[in-house]
Amino acid sequence: MTHWRALIVLGTAQFLMVLDTSVMNVSISQLVEDFDTEVTAIQAVITLYSLVMAAFMLIGGRLGDIFGRRRLFLLGLVVYGIGSALTAVAPTLWVLALGWSVIEGLGAAMVLPAMAALVAESYRGRDRAVAYGVIGGLAGAGIAVGPLLGGWVTTYLTWRLVFAGEVVVVAAVLCFRRVIKESPRTGPAPRLDGVGAALAAAGLALGVLGVLQSGTWGWVQPANPPFTVLGFAPTLFVIGAGVLVLAVFLHWERRREAQGAEPLVHLPLLKKPALRSGLMCLLSQNLILLGLFFTIPLYLQVVQGFDAFQTGLRLLPVSVTMLAASVIASRLGRVAGPRRVVRGALVTLAAAIVWLLATIDPDIDDAQFAGAMALLGVGMGLLASQLGNVVQSSVGEEERSEVGGLQFTAQNLGSALGTALIGSLLIGALAHAFTTQVEDDARLSAEARQQTSTALEAGISFVPTDQVTSAAESVGLPPPEVDALTDSYASSQLDGLKAAILATGGITVASFLVTGHLPTGTAGRPKQPGTDERADAADSTG
Structure with a gap:
């Protein structure tokens, strides 16, 4: 058990941050009432949380290289705890956004890339595959506990107690900080690319802002925008500005590398086919999951009139099966290959979404709805069991923090786009x-x-x-x-609701296009002592 103590501490951070989001999603109606606001305002707060994490994950990964992954992990937990405390006492929506979306988001951007790198550094070979399966399982556990715990506390006490409890959990994790080990640095510490960091954050923020506001502003014809551009809605122009800033970011990074300076992101990393496919699949996974987890609670609470606890009970099947599938399938990729497992997961998700569409009626059929939710959890769990290990195992030890930043940037960009895009499509439809x-x-x-x-x-x-x-x-x-x-x-x-859920189905089908370079597996090939998952990923990429 001593061997896995570090994983327990690191995994608790993953669990905590997934729990956070799922509590918010199940408490939407109560938050609207408590802050006397609208669903779109809570949608913006949830999107901002994911956006802050996406915008600063790359910076968090680089800071881990500069100051040490263990040190940044612990500092990030402190920041996260401060944000949780402020969220627990937030008197207004703006304070909620500051505490949860901004401060907690920044803390998570420090914690998660370091956590991914520390897991990869602490375990090798088969243990690493198991470790990432457990991390995926703990993410599933956070989704499992979040709706039920958050729903019960929100309905019978107050959602604020969840965030107060997070402060206690953070303090407990910090008490066990000595079990986290990190190899001493060899060579000089890299420097932070400040210009690249600003460009990446601005580009991502503009892109997601445009998508988020599309339901209010309109895509082409202006609906209710604060201004117009040549008579058109500003949405596409804001998104285009984000794309342009990201193009400038890429040019800046190439220029720094050509000059021998340290970039924020080593762009040649993205030429690794397995890494690129893994990141795109992570983005798709979170876009689908967060899009559905924004839409489904609205159906349950606004249309069906269920309270937060009743909503949590009806989301429990997806949570339980996601946890079970992510743990059970953690070794499946070594036999069938991550590519097959991921494609099987996407087929499962598509079937679950079709089933879910059939349950969206004025009067809910609880048995059919539970079946669709359970199948959805199986698909998500299969994805969670593979993608973290594929991404981290596609690079060398010295690149772990940077790839951790890329990994969680992809995940949280998917989360931000999921809430923003699917929420916008819902309101538009x-x-x-x-x-x-x-x-x-x-x-x-x-x-x-x-x-x-x-x-x-x-x-x-x-x-x-x-x-x-x-x-x-x-x-x-x-x-x-x-x-x-x-x-x-x-x-x-x-x-x-059906239009929004159907859109997640379209994204699921389109995700098959980015699975082509995932590793195909190593079944039947003899293993040499010391061989790790990185060799598997590199040698078996098709």
Whole structure:
């Protein structure tokens, strides 16, 4: 057991940070009520958390190389604990965003790349594959415990206690810091590329901001933007600016390497096929998972009217099967090969999403919904069992922190895009469906249609139908027209949810395109003493 003590401490950090996000997702309705805000505002807070992590992961990985991975891991935990404490007492939405999205996000950006590198440094060969399977399993455990624990605490006590508890867990981890070992540095410490760091963070932020605001601003025709560009919505221009800044970042990094200076990212790393495929799969995995974990709680809480604990119970099957599959399948990649396992996982996910679409009805079928959730967890668990090991095993020891930064940048960029893009598609589909149904409903008068159209120009939110009923009554519509408007909105909610879930299915299918260079496995090949997973990944890449 002594051999695995470091993994327990390092894995606890992974568990804590996944728990954090899943608690937020299951508490959306309560957060809206507590801060007197809208779903889109909580969506922005959740997206900002992932975006801060994505923007600063590369910097976190490089700081681990400069100051030491163990030292940065511990410092990051302290920062994370401070953010958790501030979140627990947040009096306003802005303080919540500061404590959770910014300070906790920065702490996570310091902890996670160092954690990935320290796991890879602490274990070799078969043990490393098991270690990354356990890390994936602990991520699954965080998703398992988060909805249930967060739901229960949110419903019967307050969500703030979860974040107060995180402070206690951080303190406990720090007490066991001596079990984490790190090899002494050989050679001079690298320097931080400040310009590259600023360009990477700005480019990622602009891109995700554009996607996040697309539901409010509109993609091409302006909906409700703060400004327009040549008469068009600013969305594509903001995204384009992000792409341009990232192109400048790549040029800057190549220039620094050509001059012999230390870049933020050694771009030749991305020429490694196994690493590139692993990173793209990680991005897709988190985009799908966080997109669904933003959408499904809205269906359960807003449409079905369940509280946070009831929502957590209905999300439990996906959490349990993800945990089980990620642990059980940790060795499967050595036999079948990561490529086959990942492709099998994507097929499983696609089937789960089709099943899930069939359950989105006004009256939920709990058995069918639980089955779809369980199958979804199996697919996610299979992915989690392979990708961390593929990414870390594709490079040498000296590149672990940098690749850890790339790994968690991909994951959190996927998380940010998942919440932003799928949330935007949900609101956009809701608005389109509601507008169409109002225009086609013969029960509504021309005056009612005009009033609804005027209200929609100011934007639309995903709210319970009783709020739509109250709004319609407040403007003096007769009861038959109030009922018609409420029915149209309820139907449009389901259309919006199905469109958002269908989009995750499209992303799942498209993800097959980036699996071609994943390792194919080493079954039947004799192993030499000391051979590690890096050799497996390099030699078996197809």
